[in-house]
Amino acid sequence: MAGNASVVDPNTLTPTLTRAGKHDLMWRQLLPKARRNDEPLQVQLCTAFVTAILDGRLPFGTRLPSGRDLAQLTGVSRNTAVLVYERLSAEGYIESRLRDGFFVCGDIPPTQIAQELEPASSAQPDWNLRLKARSDGVPWADRPNAWRRVRYPFVYGQFEPRQFPLSQWRQCTRQANELKAVDRWWLEGEDAGSAQLIDQLIRRVLPRRGIAATRDQVLLTLGRQQSFYLLARLLVRDGARIGFEDPGFMDPRNVFTCNRAQVVPLPVDEQGVVPTTEYANCDYLYCTPGYQCPTGVTLSQERRATLLAMAAQHDQVIIEDDDDPETQYDGQALPALKAQDRNSRVIYLSSLSKILSPGLCIGYIVAPTPVIERLRQLQRLMIRQIPGNNQVAAALFIQQGHYDRLLQQARERLGQRAALITQALRDYLPEADFIVPSGGATLWLRLPQCHDLTQLYMEGQAKGVLFDPCTAFYLDPADCAANPSLRLGFGSIAMDAIVPGIKELSQVIRANWLRWKR
Template sequence: MRSSQHDLVWRQLLPKVRKHDEPLQVQLCTAFVTAMLEGRLPAGTRLPSSRDLALLTGVSRNTAVLVYERLVAEGYVDSRPRDGFFVCGAITPTQQARASPAPTAQPPDWSARMHRARPEIVWADRPPIWREVRYPFIYGQFDPKQFPLSQWRQCSRQALEVKAVDRWWQEGENVGESQLIDQLIRRVLPRRGIAATHDQVLLTLGRQQSFYLLARLFARPGSVIGVEEPGYRDPRNAFAHDGAQVLPLPVDEQGLQISPALAQCDYLYCTPAYQCPTGVTMSQARRLALLEHAQRHDQVLFEDDDDPETEYDGHALPALKAIDPAQRVIYLSSLSKLLSPGLGIGYIVAPAPVIEQLRQLQRLMIRQIPGNNQITAALFIQQGHYDRLLQQARENLQLRALAVTRALREALPDAEFAMPSGGATLWLKLAGRHDLLSLYYAGVAKGVLFDPGNAFCLDPDTLTRPSIRLGFGSIAQELIAPGIQLLGQVINSHARRPGVVRS
């Protein structure tokens, strides 16, 4: 007969499983193996019977039996007929290193050993608690409820077949001939108006690595790289890291302006499809003028197509690269925005000599993009799931954009904004005077998260009116209206009155 103390010991070792987490078998097997490898279940320890295990952990008897069968098959547990289950004697617990440094040991002078000091990098990261905030009006995340998990799982299983696994490793082969690059060339890039060959496409670990590679290849002391103001902070950091001058350039309702400062640039980073952070789409006339300017001043353009093909009517303007006859545009994009930020698959399209140099730089960092993810994503595109997901994303984003704008007209009638035609953000210009940092923290305290507009500015005086960016790609549809209502209350309660200064 089991004692209450006996049950308590096992409940501490094997906490009750969570039914909305990993599969129950996996949770229990992991708990057992962890306890064995950490030495908390020594060799020879008798384990509870399958019936007792089911009672202790709240799983079915069949699940408990399957757990023991799996542990026996993997060599962690011995099954002794008519005697029970025991921890296998062949398992060696992991030993923790406990070496203490000698009293006279001195650490290296790291500051002297590292490269010259660089200016502190400022990131526009969201707080780590963003998942706990009830109303996250943020950009860059996806709604997991909209993700076609069964189709992705099907493609993932196919990528795990023996023949597919053999294609995971590509070192020594022509990495440009990958299955995913083939699908990008056939199915994704043509919808942006881009024709490319295999030697003109490089897969990256997302746009962040694309920024870094482009900066390492082109940015150097003395070069001038123009960026949009307000604009995306991460590529600015990458370009400035090795000493290039980053020059802010103004943006209006047609996108990047053809200003006198533009002529000073050797390179230009821009987001024509949906300008970050204002969401403005660069007009066709402005695009042609920008390309003509680049030709006249011998400039190279970095086109960041951050959120491709999410125009709600499905008729987005062609990419800047698609109308560039002189090959002055280097195009970068990602699959992560539509699929998942955690997937980490981006790509660069450029002339073949540029791609070859970028590939050599990338080879100094990693051998290749993980092959299993490549094949899964390629199959996902090839079998039509990507197109279907893209259509659903357009429909869902349009509904959410309508919900956001309707709620804003009620909650903040004096604020200004343009109705989004695509993408997942809205740029909101507030009425009155506001301390955006104080407003941001007040919103977080109330459970409303947004991006303050000055986080995108090199010059704090860029914003003529206090502005914020609202992302609506990941927040649930039913939370938009109450979230905007609460946001309106926060903004109205923190507005500065003339002559009143808040600390």
């Protein structure tokens, strides 16, 4: 049989033989050429075999190509082909028969395909009556799934994978998966992983924001989004009034609205949120003092003192969202509002997403002990615990100094990007108005004329320019129409794409204005 390749006849799915070197469509469909600069070649081939076996396309007893033929079919080395077969044999998907080759093993049966049932004509529930939580008309600012393939993605909330210290993170991940570390995170209900990360937050992260906390005052969450939901479920009673910055972050506003809170819009100026007379009647305030979402302004020291004094006077609670902590690259960052809270009236929340990765979903809440205890009980109704391996890896990443180094590099890169985008706007769109960012990764661009922002967004996307129109940030669409603005994120766009991207954006804005004026 030497020099022959084993193939599967597409009509009978039984093994047949053909001469080596002949291209066989069946095998090439099952085992496509391995791709370089992707997953390891061995992993790609193992996955292709396992998928075909579990799908039933390679039934029990099918004879596989020899190691030499597999290497020729897929474009890998013979050593890689041998390692693939060794791995599949060890995992029970194939078996080696002495002097006869490799065959699909029957120990792991194919996945059964579920049969869809024909729906009954009259026994289906009326879901419109049963579904209480409605999100109809709720504004979102979700970007297209293919935003990475856009030429000029001025989006926010993403990190730059090419700058991530992958080798250091892999090292911490390997340590988190060692036997002693696994013992700390794999058992359900154990909080050793949480305690390890909370300790690092208390020692290394929160102090830089001026916050002192103890273990029983910190709760880990699955990102800020879960923090919003937990706080809304815990604090809101029917009719509770909560002040929101306007324009402001739509996600917490949507969460509190869906929990039947009464939203009170509060204007934002160059000093941050304005405590109007309506604010005095609020029960809560949600705000982003560090870099206000979406305008990027920093809440002034005077305004901070006013908010804290009013909270004590009117028995209010402030929810401080520190979305982009520690990214000040121009001047000295103000400490968190929580750092000035002498009356335990500030609930602080943040995450590791902006510096590490949004996909890790590691957020945290700092609040008085009774609040954390109730939040933990409420979280227990949703999930038993958050992934312990991520917690331990993140704790090691902070403990070993990688987080601090990454943070410093992020400040430098963001400062360079901020300088590029502000100069490009001055050059190509001088009639627009904006505040030069001093921290964070966004710029709020106020347009000089009225615009159809929906049409502007579509025209920008057609030209390869992505941004966030102000539509979702204002509670009243009329306010957005009266103050046409765009949020430009510059944290994940390539440096050399910023200037040409702003040039393209300026052309789109001017063309849209001419069409709107006609």
